[in-house]
Amino acid sequence: xKKVLVVFNPVSGKKVARDLPALIKRELKSLGxxxxxxxxxxxxxxxxxxxLDEKFHRVVVVGGDGTVAEVxxxxxxxxxxxxxxxxxxGSGNLLARALFLPLLSVKKALRFGxxxxxxxxxxxxxxxxxxxLLGAGIGYDTFVMKETSRSARRRFGIFAYIFVAIKNLLxxxxxxxxxxxxxxxxxxxxxxxxxxxxxxxxxxxVTNLLADRVLPNDGKLNVYVLDSKMRLKSYCGKEVVIKSxxxxxxxxxxxxxxxTTMSVxxxxxxxxxxxxxxFKK
Numbered sequence: 153x154k155k156v157l158v159v160f161n162p163v164s165g166k167k168v169a170r171d172l173p174a175l176i177k178r179e180l181k182s183l184g185x186x187x188x189x190x191x192x193x194x195x196x197x198x199x200x201x202x203x204l205d206e207k208f209h210r211v212v213v214v215g216g217d218g219t220v221a222e223v224x225x226x227x228x229x230x231x232x233x234x235x236x237x238x239x240x241x242g243s244g245n246l247l248a249r250a251l252f253l254p255l256l257s258v259k260k261a262l263r264f265g266x267x268x269x270x271x272x273x274x275x276x277x278x279x280x281x282x283x284x285l286l287g288a289g290i291g292y293d294t295f296v297m298k299e300t301s302r303s304a305r306r307r308f309g310i311f312a313y314i315f316v317a318i319k320n321l322l323x324x325x326x327x328x329x330x331x332x333x334x335x336x337x338x339x340x341x342x343x344x345x346x347x348x349x350x351x352x353x354x355x356x357x358v359t360n361l362l363a364d365r366v367l368p369n370d371g372k373l374n375v376y377v378l379d380s381k382m383r384l385k386s387y388c389g390k391e392v393v394i395k396s397x398x399x400x401x402x403x404x405x406x407x408x409x410x411x412t413t414m415s416v417x418x419x420x421x422x423x424x425x426x427x428x429x430x431f432k433k
Contacts, residue, residue, distance in 0.1 A: 153184060153185065153186050154184070154185050154186070154209040155185065155186040155187065155188065155206075155207070155208055155209060156180065156185055156186075156187050156188075156208055156209055156210045156211070156212050156237075156266075157187070157188050157190065157203055157206070157208045157210075157211045157212065157234075158176065158180075158187050158188070158189050158190065158212045158214065159190050159192065159198070159200070159211065159212070159213045159214065159215070159219065159223050160173060160176075160189065160190065160191050160192065160214045160215070161191075161192045161214060161215030161216065161219040161241065162191055162192070164214075164215040164216045164219060164241040164242050172214070172241075172258065173189070175258060175259070176212075176214065176239075176258065176262065177189075179258075179259055179262050179263070180262070183262075183263070183266060185209070185266070187212075188203065188206065188208075190203070192215065192219060192222075197222070198222050198223070198226070200223070200226045201226075201230075204230060207234075208234050209234075209266075210234065210235055210236070210237040210265065210266060210426075211223060211227065211232075211234050211235070211236050211237065212237045212239060212262070212265070213236065213237070213238055213239065214239040214241055214258075215239075215241050215242060216240070216241060216242015216243060216244065216245065217242050217244050217245065217246055217247060217405060217406050218242070218406065218407065219242070220236075220238055220242075220247055220248075220285075221283075221284070221285070221404075221405045221406075221407065223236065224236060224275075224283065224285055224423060224425075225282075225283040227423055228275055228283050228419070228422050228423050229283070233424065234424070235270030235424040235425065235426055236270070236423060236424065236425045236426065237262075237265035237266065237426045238251070238253055238261070238265070238425070238426070239258055239261045239262060239265070240253060240255050240261070243312070244406070246286055246405075246406070247285055247286060247405075250286065250350050250351060250429075251425065251426075251427040251428060251429055252427070252428035252429045253265075253426075253427070253428055254428075264426070264428070265426040268426050268427075268428075269426075270424035270425055270426045270427075271369065271424065271425060271426075271427050271430065271431070272369060272421035272423070272424055273285065273349075273350075273368045273369055273421070273422070273423050273424070273425050273427075274349055274368055274369055274370070274371060274418050274419060274420050274421060274422065275349065275418075275419045275422040275423055276288055276347065276349050276373070276404065276416050276417070276418065276419070277416070277417045277418075277419050278404050278414065278415065278416050278417075279409075279411070279413070279414065279415050280415070282404050282407075282409070283404075283419075284349065284404040284405045285349060285350070285368070285405060285423075285425075286348070286349060286350055286405050287346055287347055287348040287349055287350075287404075287405070288346070288347045288402065288403065288404045288405075288414060288416050289344060289345060289346035289347065289402065289403055290329070290344070290345050290394055290396070290400060290401070290402040290403075290414055291324075291326075291327065291329075291342055291343055291344035291345055291378075291400075292317075292320075292321065292324050292343045292344035292378070293344050293346055293403060294400075294401045294402055294403045294408055295320065295324060295401075296316050296317045296320070297403050297406055297408055298401065298408060299316050299320070300312050300316045304316075321343075324343055325343075326341045326342055326343045326379065326380035327341070327342065327343075327396065327400070328340070328341050328342075328396070328397070329341075329342055329345060329394055329395065329396050330394070330395045330396075331345060331375065331377065331387070331392070331393075331394050332392070332393040332394075332395075333375060333387040333388070333389040333391075333392050334389035334390060334391055336389075338377075338387070340377050340379060340385070341379060341380045342377050342378060342379050342380070343378045343379070343380065343382075344377075344378045345375065345376070345377050345378075345394055346375070346376050347373050347374070347375050347392050347394075347416045348366045348373070348374045348375075348376065349366075349368050349373065349374075349418070350366055350367070350368035350431070351366045367431050368431055369421065369431050371390065371418060371420040372388055372389065372390060372418065373388065373389055373390065373391075373392055373416060373418050374386065374387075374388055375387040375388065375389070375392055390417065390418050391415075391416070391417050391418070392415075392416045393413065393414070393415045393416075394413070394414045394415075394416075395412060395413050396412050396413075397412070398412065399411055399412050400412070402414045
């Protein structure tokens with residue numbers, strides 16, 4: 153009988169139904185799966201290393217973007233080949249949206265994830281210690297992450313971020329940065345600089361409007377700079393270093409850090425994730 157590891161966040165962004173664990177267990181049993189269950193705890197890093205010696209068909213993560221990022225980092229850090237299956241239960245669910253996964257039905261998401269073949273994805277490796285799946289940014293996007301309250305995220309979901317972004321864009325001041333892409337330096341006065349592995353909201357076809365398509369399996373990073381005159385510049389490469397004279401906040405998949413340097417490398421095909429999109433070139 154196949155076995156899965158379920159990583160469950162009991163305090164995710166959604167108002168999780170009290171019987172959700174029971175529902176998941178009943179569904180797994182009906183599909184012929186055994187499971188090992190782990191509830192997340194308050195800690196800088198979830199103690200998932202205890203499961204390294206076990207073999208699983210899937211790692212099922214039930215929670216929001218933060219929980220997904222934590223579990224994905226565990227898989228990448230330990231070079232595991234076990235595919236990641238996401239059951240979105242957060243306020244934003246940006247990765248699940250980017251992968252076109254079922255958002256409203258836990259049963260549908262679970263059944264789809266257990267029968268669908270996983271895809272190999274590139275990942276971001278930031279400052280030699282952090283991992284990301286969607287992107288990393290400095291400037292306005294980080295400001296939006298910090299200014300959007302937890303209560304607003306819980307109440308309005310992704311729209312809470314959009315409201316804060318629209319409200320403050322014109323008054324947010326641009327700042328000077330040095331951006332180095334594969335050894336080539338660019339000096340910019342920018343409101344925001346974002347390094348994408350995949351677009352969190354838009355279908356990849358929309359990127360026909362951009363200089364390069366943003367694909368999470370092409371071994372490349374897409375860099376977009378919004379300058380002081382609201383013009384969009386783009387670069388593409390495998391290694392990006394963004395420097396500022398002053399320490400500034402930067403974000404990786406929504407988690408905020410602070411420093412003078414944000415160094416991003418692409419790790420090709422570093423993780424397998426169940427996706428409803430194939431992201432063909």
